[in-house]
Amino acid sequence: MRFSGEKKMTDSQKYLTSYELKKLQDKCVNFIKASDSDKFLRLRYMWRDKPLDYWENILNEKDGQMVPYTKDCNGDQRSALNGNIAGLFFGCALYPKNGKPPWFSYLGNRRLYISSTAIFRKPVRLYFADFYCHTKNHFATLVLTKTDSKQDNFCRDHNLPQLDMKNNPFLKIQTINGVDEVFVTVGVRVEVLYTETIDVNEVTTGKYKTGRFVWVKPSGRGRSRPGGIPKNPACRICNL
Template sequence: MSSDEFTAQELRDLFRKCCGFVKRNGYPNMEKIEYLYRCKPQDYWDDIRYFNNNLMETYIKDDNGHSENLINGEIDGLFFSGRLCGSNLKLPNSSPFGNIRMDIKSYLILNPNKHNFYFADFYCNKKLHYVTIVVCVNNSDADDYCQDNLIKLNKFANPFIKAEQIDGRRHNFYINNDIWVEIFYTEDINLNGKEFTRIRATGKGSSNFDGVPNNKRCKICNL
């Protein structure tokens, strides 16, 4: 690792800042979710469907967030969100990342019997704050890396995204809606059977190739 990456103590300090931020109004604002989603332009989905046998493959983590982030350029994954929008708490009907929203059942990515959750970053670009949570399949290469370098979360009791056991096999899932929770999932996903919805693209309608660096002037999310 390079010397400009977070030390273990610095990552713990950032984690504490993030926990303080999401609990600033008392208890964290956790909302029940049934789906996670990923918004991309139509061309992105067409390329996967026609040229990659419907398999959405992971790619190396870009430079989004803190430059000291311990997963930048280190592990592969796919970004998802679970954030609900509006007073009726629905899935978004617009996105700056593209005009097609792919929805996936939460349990396929968050099943606590199969996955581990890790805190990786807390940052903002302007005013909106983000927390990056890495989700790995138990005992995978990515899981081994995160186990050694990130902060492992209690899957049933953390203020970002968590599971609630209903019985031996079923779970409910909850996400903090007061911060933008980015879920970086470290496995490929087959698009067969997934749900797609056309939405309104805002801004340029696609993500930045290298990611967006954090706002280094913010006193809330910088050390």
Template structure:
């Protein structure tokens, strides 16, 4: 199949996945937010300070999530979370005991572009045959600088979202809101480097492995909430 046809199929699949995500997030309200936050083990930030001139560089997306996600192994970025817990930042993370915060106004200004990339849930660590509607689901968004190489890739392969009217992360002038929906986590992949100079790090608790899984965790097979029929 020619590249153009392949991209058309890719986007048709994403459109169905986006509808699934929008349906799942149709209920609930919105939380006002002002920051993105990223948890990693303290050694990760030590390495950035000591060996990378305090610059947190984007790295290639792993194979976590939907196996047909167009950014897997093809786009570099930094993953942040934006979802609150009971209106506040969560005090624990599965990704590490050290947190850095980035103001949304710093990265999501009028020149930024927002794209939909994925909607998935992770297989349960116990009772793998048990599929429930209460499992946590993840919406993956990509935030780019307009005109960048990453933006060109996303414009070709992903679905651009209206910053003011999407269901996941809304920007209205200088105010930001994200979906407050039970067991839905909105994650944002930012495609630019972040200078860590003068940024405060804070300690949090951890749960699960306490760090990300090398290679990523694939999407649950058989979940009716986030799986769509195959498109060939």
């Protein structure tokens, strides 16, 4: 209920403005530059960690179709993505010393690896969406959309900064000896919200077999927290 004289909140007040998003992106870039790991590593695979029952449901009840679902409120409370866009989160953060993914997961005991180049091979656009932390580790959220899709239009309508696929500080494609390879910064923990359905059967057993399942050691709750975890409001690094 709104009281007499109270103005309805506009989108520009409710969501981060283009100026605020650019400022948040600049904060993230400065964080990367200030780190001791201001370098890129080859990202052969992106991964998605979930409990076994999540994957069994997809394979047995949904014919292997991993369908995007509405993003929760994890990260910045004023992100236009929260509750408005459907996607699937993939991890991209590699250990700087050995270039490998984490050997454990807070999100589940079963990991799906998918070739990074297979995902980027389609006509897609990449956007910067968020820079946040919960306690100590900082994350950069990127959105990968199918060009001219509903989700792509949403990102543009809400002024998310579009990134040059071949030249940006977070995740980029480079051609090495005539072959496209994906590289990721190790200066911040990059995560990607991919907005298209993925056929898990095609990925793991199809003709080209671009991915595979592995077991991973669960840690903490071993699954995502319902509703997500809001950004730490006390952090001076990632708050505007």
